[in-house]
Every structure is written in structure tokens, then in C-alpha cells.
Amino acid sequence: MPHLVARNLTKSFDGVRAVDQVSFAIPDGAFLALLGPSGCGKTTLLRMIAGLEDPDAGELLFDDVAVAGPRGTLPPEARRLGMVFQSYALWPHMTVRGNIEFGLKVQKLPAAERRRRIEEVLEVVGLSGHAARRPHELSGGQRQRVALARSLALRPGLILLDEPLANLDAHLRETMLAEFRRIHSMTGATFVFVTHDQEEAMAVATHVAVMNRGRLEQVGTPEDLYRRPQTESVARFIGRGRTLPVEVMASQDGLCTIALAGGVLKVAGLAPPGPGWLCFHASDLSRAPQRGPFAGEVVNQLFQNGVYATELAPLGVDVETVSLALPERLAPGTRIEVGLSGGWVIARAPSAAPALTGAAARSSA
Numbered sequence: 001m002p003h004l005v006a007r008n009l010t011k012s013f014d015g016v017r018a019v020d021q022v023s024f025a026i027p028d029g030a031f032l033a034l035l036g037p038s039g040c041g042k043t044t045l046l047r048m049i050a051g052l053e054d055p056d057a058g059e060l061l062f063d064d065v066a067v068a069g070p071r072g073t074l075p076p077e078a079r080r081l082g083m084v085f086q087s088y089a090l091w092p093h094m095t096v097r098g099n100i101e102f103g104l105k106v107q108k109l110p111a112a113e114r115r116r117r118i119e120e121v122l123e124v125v126g127l128s129g130h131a132a133r134r135p136h137e138l139s140g141g142q143r144q145r146v147a148l149a150r151s152l153a154l155r156p157g158l159i160l161l162d163e164p165l166a167n168l169d170a171h172l173r174e175t176m177l178a179e180f181r182r183i184h185s186m187t188g189a190t191f192v193f194v195t196h197d198q199e200e201a202m203a204v205a206t207h208v209a210v211m212n213r214g215r216l217e218q219v220g221t222p223e224d225l226y227r228r229p230q231t232e233s234v235a236r237f238i239g240r241g242r243t244l245p246v247e248v249m250a251s252q253d254g255l256c257t258i259a260l261a262g263g264v265l266k267v268a269g270l271a272p273p274g275p276g277w278l279c280f281h282a283s284d285l286s287r288a289p290q291r292g293p294f295a296g297e298v299v300n301q302l303f304q305n306g307v308y309a310t311e312l313a314p315l316g317v318d319v320e321t322v323s324l325a326l327p328e329r330l331a332p333g334t335r336i337e338v339g340l341s342g343g344w345v346i347a348r349a350p351s352a353a354p355a356l357t358g359a360a361a362r363s364s365a
């Protein structure tokens with residue numbers, strides 16, 4: 001039984017759909033990253049899960065029980081969830097202990113139980129010695145851990161985090177990501193984590209949901225999104241993938257026979273015969289000793305991490321350039337044959353969805 005199910009969730013503001021018919025099912029204990037450019041609807045979706053926003057249409061279920069939908073909505077406090085924001089939202093005048101204890105008092109837990117839980121969550125987030133400090137006496141990362149501890153103390157089944165690392169520097173973000181992952185596996189709670197940052201999402205999540213202009217483009221494991229994208233924009237967005245237009249001639253048992261640059265080859269995929277996209281990453285391409293699926297001319301090269309990151313203009317293919325790593329320096333204009341390992345074929349719809357652009361696309365660079 002999935003823990004978190006959304007069915008056609010929709011929410012508009014002033015006639016504009018911020019979240020547009022979003023559906024997914026997330027297993028218990030998952031770490032779901034919600035990924036997408038600014039304004040694509042991530043916070044709105046999270047707020048609907050939290051109960052801070054009512055959907056206009058669609059349904060939301062926790063453990064098969066409707067919490068929002070046509071039969072009304074359950075208020076946030078009845079949803080057994082915790083929320084952590086980018087801004088921490090700690091009480092500045094209260095100690096760490098006071099901040100954590102606040103929600104436990106609201107729940108009218110006895111003093112001994114409150115003390116036990118505070119010690120427990122401070123241990124989990126690694127701040128046992130800091131109970132008496134006030135927020136201004138803590139670093140940004142420590143404050144974020146207090147915010148998380150405050151949520152965990154209520155023992156929620158679901159923790160919602162809206163860009164919790166956005167205010168931290170790059171080094172601290174990495175440390176905190178590892179911490180979140182560790183805390184996630186210690187608690188067994190389901191985490192939903194909103195981020196702009198693709199590397200962050202792919203590194204920590206068990207499931208990634210890619211949103212684009214209010215719509216859910218794809219939800220799956222990080223490997224699914226990387227190796228088996230379902231849309232052209234996901235293919236191009238995740239890991240800076242590339243797509244080449246191809247003609248699918250036949251499709252059988254998960255293999256597509258495609259026509260590319262005057263040749264024919266077989267590549268994994270489920271696309272039906274017709275126009276298709278061949279999706280791949282730079283790491284799938286290499287220089288082939290004999291004739292490969294296509295040839296190209298070197299445009300330029302950068303020496304990076306011990307290899308030559310090469311931009312290549314494919315010949316006989318309707319695309320400007322592709323990238324691959326080569327072991328040697330080659331003069332611009334040099335013609336090479338390209339080998340392809342891996343790759344994935346999807347159908348090419350006549351009216352493609354708008355591409356993923358903006359901050360999220362840049363952050364993958």
C-alpha cells in the first residue's frame with residue numbers, strides 16, 4: 001500500500017494552473033525529491049500535501065485514507081506530518097530545547113515524555129550538547145537540524161521539506177544532505193524534499209518527481225529518470241542529456257530498430273514505430289574505430305578532469321552539436337566516427353511539451 005497518493009491534483013491561482021492534474025503513488029518510507037524550475041508548482045504541491053492549501057480538483061490519500069478531495073479536507077494538524085522550511089522558522093527567544101518542546105506541549109504530552117523525546121531527537125540530529133543554546137548561537141546548518149528535530153519530535157509519518165538547504169553554503173549543503181539521508185533511514189518516515197538542484201535530488205532521493213509548468217513530467221527512481229526518461233524535456237534535463245531525432249522502424253521486446261544518419265541500429269526503448277527521439281548522455285558516446293551509428297566533426301575541446309570534453313557537430317543528423325569525452329586532442333574540423341553504448345528511444349510527439357528551462361536547467365550544469 002503506497003503511503004502517499006495524488007490523483008489529478010489541481011490548483012489554480014487567478015486562473016493560472018500552478019499545479020495541473022498531478023498524479024503519483026509513493027511507497028512508505030520513500031525519500032521523494034520534487035525537482036523543477038522556479039514557479040513550476042513545487043511549493044504549491046507541498047502545501048496541498050501539508051493541508052495548507054486546498055486543491056481545486058483531485059484527491060490526496062495518506063495510507064489509503066483521503067485527506068483532501070471531493071469529500072472535504074483534513075486540517076494540517078490531523079495529518080501526522082512535520083514541515084521544515086528554507087527559513088527554519090525557529091522561535092528566536094527560545095532555546096533549542098524550548099523550540100522542540102513547544103509542539104510537544106501543544107500535544108499535551110507529559111513532562112517526562114517530552115524530555116525523553118527531546119533527548120532522542122537531539123541525538124538523532126547530532127546536537128545533544130546544544131539544548132540550552134538559542135538560535136542565534138547556532139550555525140545555519142545547526143539551526144536547520146533544530147528545525148528538523150522539532151518536526152521529528154512529533155514522530156510524524158511524513159516530513160515535508162521545502163528547499164531546506166537553500167540558505168546554506170555549498171559545503172554545508174553537502175554535509176546536511178548526507179545528514180538528511182541518515183536521519184531519513186533512522187526514522188523510517190516518508191520524506192518529501194523540494195529542491196531546484198538536480199544533483200541534490202539525484203544523490204539523496206529514492207524517488208524523483210520532475211515538475212514543469214505545473215505538470216508532473218515523470219516520477220521514478222533516479223536511475224529511471226536518467227536511463228529511461230519518458231519525455232524529451234526529462235531526457236534533456238536530467239544529467240544534461242541529449243536527444244537526436246530518429247525514425248523508429250520497428251519496436252519489439254524493449255528494443256527499437258531506428259534509422260539514424262543513413263544507418264540502422266537497435267537501441268533499448270518502448271517507442272512505437274514512427275518519429276522518435278534517441279536519448280543519451282555524453283558518457284554513452286565514444287570514438288569508434290570503425291563506422292559507428294553516426295560521424296561528426298570536432299567543433300572544440302576543453303581539457304577537463306584528465307579528458308578532452310569535446311563538442312562535436314554530427315553529420316547527417318538534424319542537431320547542432322553533441323558532447324563526448326575523448327582521450328586525445330584533435331584539431332577542430334577533424335572527422336571521427338561515434339560509437340553509442342546504451343541510449344533510450346522515446347516517441348516524438350508532434351507538439352512537444354515546453355522544455356525545462358531556467359534555474360533548474362542551469363543547476364544541472
Ligand SMILES: Nc1ncnc2c1ncn2[C@@H]1O[C@H](COP(=O)(O)OP(=O)(O)OP(=O)(O)O)[C@@H](O)[C@H]1O
Nearest residue numbers: 013014018036037038039040041042043044045196
Ligand atoms: N498564493 C498565491 N497566489 C497567487 N499565485 C500563486 C500563489 N502561490 C503560488 N502562486 C503561483 O503559482 C505558481 C507556482 O508557484 P510555486 O510557489 O508553487 O512554485 P515553486 O515551484 O515552489 O517555485 P520556487 O522554486 O521559486 O519556490 C507560480 O506561478 C506562482 O506565482
Ligand SMILES: [Mg+2]
Nearest residue numbers: 042043044162
Ligand atoms: Mg517554492
